[in-house]
Amino acid sequence: MGGLFGAVSTGDCVTDVYFGTDYHSHLGTSKGGLAFWTEEGFNRSIHNIENTQFRARFEDELAGIKSSMGIGCISDREPQPLTVYSHLGRYAIATVGRINNADNLVKKSFQTPNIHFMEINKGRFNQTELVSVIIDGQETFKDGLLAVQESVEGSCSVLLLTPQGIYACRDKLGRTPLIIGKKEVEETNGTVTLSHCVTFESCTLTNLDYKTVYELGPGEIVLLTKEGIEKIAPPRDKMRICAFLWVYYGYPSSTYEGMNVEMMRYKNGAALSRRDDAEADMVAGIPDSGVAHAIGYSNESKIPYSRPFVKYTPTWARSFTPQSKELRSLVARMKLMPIPELIMGKRLLFCDDSIVRGTQMRETVNLLYRCYAKEVHIRSACPPILFNCKYLNFSDSRSESDLATRRSIKRLEGRDLEDPAEYGNPCNEKYCAMVKDIGRELNFTSLRYQNVDDMLDAIGIGAENICTYCWTGKE
Ligand code: SF4
Known part of the structure; x- marks a missing residue:
């Protein structure tokens, strides 16, 4: 970007x-x-x-x-x-x-x-x-x-x-x-x-x-x-303004096309909660952008919001991005510090802005289990990402086959699909199979994704004005 x-x-x-x-x-x-x-x-x-x-x-x-x-x-x-x-x-x-x-x-x-x-x-x-x-x-x-x-x-x-x-x-x-x-x-x-x-x-x-x-x-x-x-x-x-501005990378205090980022995330988290039946002891957000989606989820579900993770920021420059993949994940892990007293024996529900490759999320969840979490439910504030962005230089460093969705589709189909759009339809059995498979692969107790319509409603500027290519493959 x-x-x-x-x-x-x-x-x-x-x-x-x-x-x-x-x-x-x-x-x-x-x-x-x-x-x-x-x-x-x-x-x-x-x-x-x-x-x-x-x-x-x-x-x-x-x-x-x-x-x-x-x-x-x-x-x-x-x-x-x-x-x-x-x-x-x-x-x-x-x-x-x-x-x-x-x-x-x-x-x-x-x-x-x-x-x-x-x-x-x-x-x-x-x-x-x-x-x-x-x-x-x-x-x-x-x-x-x-x-x-x-x-x-x-x-x-x-x-x-x-x-x-x-x-x-x-x-x-x-x-x-x-x-x-x-x-x-x-x-x-x-x-x-x-x-x-x-x-x-x-x-x-x-x-x-x-x-x-x-x-x-x-x-x-x-x-x-x-x-x-x-x-x-x-x-x-x-x-065709980018929906990810609100979901992930825009600054919370910014407003685009009349819709503030933080407000959109509250509405989005609330909508996610309305379609959910998970039972949890607390709701939390993966810092930074997952937090506001989680606040929206918590306010709507009445499940208390908590911070079982805090970020250690004093010595890490935000922009520190090592070139090697291994070092990047290590840094991401080292920046997040769990609070075991809030995790042990608890059923936790985490909201994250998105699940891209899922590798970092799996490490985070494993850390929670090492702190004796009873259950870890993951909610993605956006739908399953099926396509790399071709309009902004976001996803330059990854191939589409690295996406958690594409890896799952390959496991389910036994091959790569050229057009996986049907896996983006929540009414399709294939979507359900993929979500289950990703949750299993990443060791989550349960996994749910936001759907495209609710996300667009939360942005609220008219679906026809918003780019959703990375979820739908439609220009
Ligand atoms: S493809 Fe995705 S990230 Fe790229 S502009 Fe569209 S919504 Fe934004």
């Missing part, structure tokens, strides 16, 4: 861009970058944030920078923002999304003489550089951004900083959000400083004293300047 933040002000915006970008740290673990427009041109820096938090990396170098316009990004893949000097002028650019047809777009770009790419790493093109080449192929920034929307298969939201202002362009189908904020501050000398920002996570706005102006519609493009917001291209009709 990744996150974006940008601000334009009649005063100085460096602190806002620094903290605004930092508030996207949960969306990416690899690179952080900032670019400011200053009197000397662009001041840009990019750092590796795998083992160090974003704030610590940038804190020292921001001292002394003065700027009224800047953008920042957190990235899971390529280093960015990139700074470019083309026939369109000077600009800095950052993107969020995934380009599935990158090879074709690169080939196509070579039809124009003298095009080159400078940011290739480990044989991979830098997605943001490719986007800048597409933009440079047009006569204006507006046409360039529209060309990106037309040509990219996957998804792509863009922030583009020019000496005149920041272009904010939301992905054509709005898979990820972009929200505009505004603040006016009366200075001691009576003048008013006017600032506008654009952010992926709306939760950045409150602490930075911005008020929400509005959320860009799918494909909408605006230009933020010191004077205000200029509409460049209108929103499109069709939207």
Whole structure:
């Protein structure tokens, strides 16, 4: 994944861009970058944030920078923002999304003489550089951004900083959000400083004293300047915002399309409980995103909420993500600390945001049994994941055959299925067989999944506006 933040002000915006970008740290673990427009041109820096938090990396170098316009990004893949000097002028650019047809777009770009790419790493093109080449192929920034929307298969939201202002362009189908904020501050000398920002996570706005102006519609493009917001291209009709924003990776205090993440999780957990008949002594959530689903479940079922696990956070950087699979699971296990007094002899019901491979969950459950849990019931806040995401760069590191569902289907069918969609239908016997098999494989007392309709109801913005591809396989 990744996150974006940008601000334009009649005063100085460096602190806002620094903290605004930092508030996207949960969306990416690899690179952080900032670019400011200053009197000397662009001041840009990019750092590796795998083992160090974003704030610590940038804190020292921001001292002394003065700027009224800047953008920042957190990235899971390529280093960015990139700074470019083309026939369109000077600009800095950052993107969020995934380009599935990158090879074709690169080939196509070579039809124009003298095009080159400078940011290739480990044989991979830098997605943001490719986007800048597409933009440079047009006569204006507006046409360039529209060309990106037309040509990219996957998804792509863009922030583009020019000496005149920041272009904010939301992905054509709005898979990820972009929200505009505004603040006016009366200075001691009576003048008013006017600032506008654009952010992926709306939760950045409150602490930075911005008020929400509005959320860009799918494909909408605006230009933020010191004077205000200029509409460049209108929103499109069709939207497919990612449901996983609410279920798993969006920040609890953020709101997308009018629905707050934490509130959605309460509603979702409550709906899960209404269809459940499990008898348990306590409900708990797997930290972090499982917690709010579990609170919703507990409030509805009247089974008390408890914390048989707490996270040990003082010494683990959130972004610490070791490369090896074994070390990753070890770190995940070491971060969670059980409270044996709450576990021994108890029937526990845990809500988690999702079950992907299930390996980490099996380790967690085994730890609970080692602490003498009597029963461990697992409830997944989303339906069984049957397909890898092809719109965001979420599931790059895994093959579909690694999914807990696909492994189970292979056990049940004796082979891999090309289209396992029937296993996603809760009314189908095959679905029931798969859920039973996964529960057995992962050593759960019982397992239930949320169904697609209840999850969509909990999001509450109209099923037709939401992407559910990873559960249904439908685009
Ligand atoms: S496929 Fe899944 S993760 Fe990807 S955009 Fe759709 S809902 Fe989100």
